[in-house]
Amino acid sequence: QQQFAAYTNGYxxxxxxxxxxxxxxxxxLQALAGSKISVYNKSSVTIGLVxxxxxxxxxxxxxxxxxxxxxxxxxxxxxxxxxxxxxxxxRHYQKIVGQWIFATRLKIGGMGPxxxxxxxxxxxxFYAGGSYSVRGWLRSQxxxxxxxxxxxxxxxxxxxxxxxxxxxxxxxxxxxxxxFGNV
Numbered sequence: 001q002q003q004f005a006a007y008t009n010g011y012x013x014x015x016x017x018x019x020x021x022x023x024x025x026x027x028x029l030q031a032l033a034g035s036k037i038s039v040y041n042k043s044s045v046t047i048g049l050v051x052x053x054x055x056x057x058x059x060x061x062x063x064x065x066x067x068x069x070x071x072x073x074x075x076x077x078x079x080x081x082x083x084x085x086x087x088x089x090x091r092h093y094q095k096i097v098g099q100w101i102f103a104t105r106l107k108i109g110g111m112g113p114x115x116x117x118x119x120x121x122x123x124x125x126f127y128a129g130g131s132y133s134v135r136g137w138l139r140s141q142x143x144x145x146x147x148x149x150x151x152x153x154x155x156x157x158x159x160x161x162x163x164x165x166x167x168x169x170x171x172x173x174x175x176x177x178x179x180f181g182n183v
Contacts, residue, residue: 062094127154
């Protein structure tokens, strides 16, 4: 990790894994286009850039946050999957009046196989739904599912939200929000 400016950091990460996919054979065959892979190697590098100009750190009420992540998998070590993944995220916080805050968030991602491969690994695909995603959906339940109803993720993601945060009494506050998204 390297700090480039007061609010800007960049990083590079290398990951080598041997994974065992724990799901039914029917789900695995459907999600992996007929491939019978259940144990696989993955070798990947990720490069990211983050600009966090929001304040205060744990409960921002002003500023913005932007991040971009680019990943490539298939760097030797008998890697079974070859793909690229891009994820962009932006958040903005604006104080309206007193302690009333309007917060917005947008997250966009895409991935696809490379080197004439046809599939991406289930574990690395995009999932949506849950308390940090599109609320109102259970965790990872928004998006493609197998015929057995098991989430299998997707190769593209769009999520967003708008929140109005306001105080109720002393340390107690509430949020009115609207989320959207899909995988």
